Amino acid sequence: MTLSLGMVTADTTDAVALATWWAEQTGAEIAETNDGWYVMVRGGGLPVVLAFQKVEEVTPGKNRLHLDLTTDDLDGEADRLLDAGATLVERRGDEHFRWVTLADPDGNEFCVAQLDSV
Template identity: 60%
Template sequence: MTLSLHMVTVDSTDPMPLAQWWAEQLGGQIEAEMGGWYIIVGLPGIAQKVSFQKVDETTSGKNRLHLDLSTQDLEGDTKRLLDAGAGLVQEHHMEQFSWNVFTDPDGNQFCVAQA
């Protein structure tokens, strides 16, 4: 028997605003909201979803699991994400590969790479 990825869940002390922020950034929409403690965001074109669950306190330090996203316009989407409230942690440039590390409004890190 094999496992299949169903959903990636992000902990947050205030999950609704974070779910709304990610839905806007990924072109998704909130599909379900369970009493303010669990919100599911559906993403266009893929079966997997991202959810946001309420926790009593945030985890300090770098998150061990993060989203890796891709774009055709790294410079443009970097500006758009910063304007939307993301934080820029670091820019990386290798021979044929560039990516930036960001934080979302809750401080969770994620990466965006040039496709």
């Protein structure tokens, strides 16, 4: 018996808004809305389904699970995400490996790395 990754789910107080933001950033589409309580994003550059589950209150503190995304234009993609509403946490790395840690509009941290560095 083996396990496979089916989706990555994030808690949020506004599942539709956060799912829409992620769909726009990844070129994916909202696949299911389930009356706004569990919204799934599929397609685009996503290898798995992203899901956003509506909760009354998100768990406080730093998220323990985050997305690591790749691009062939780290600086350009980081700037695009910042213009789209992400916030900069920190630019990291050295001449051998660079990545940028950002947070989505709900404060969930994620990283973007230069594709040729991975």
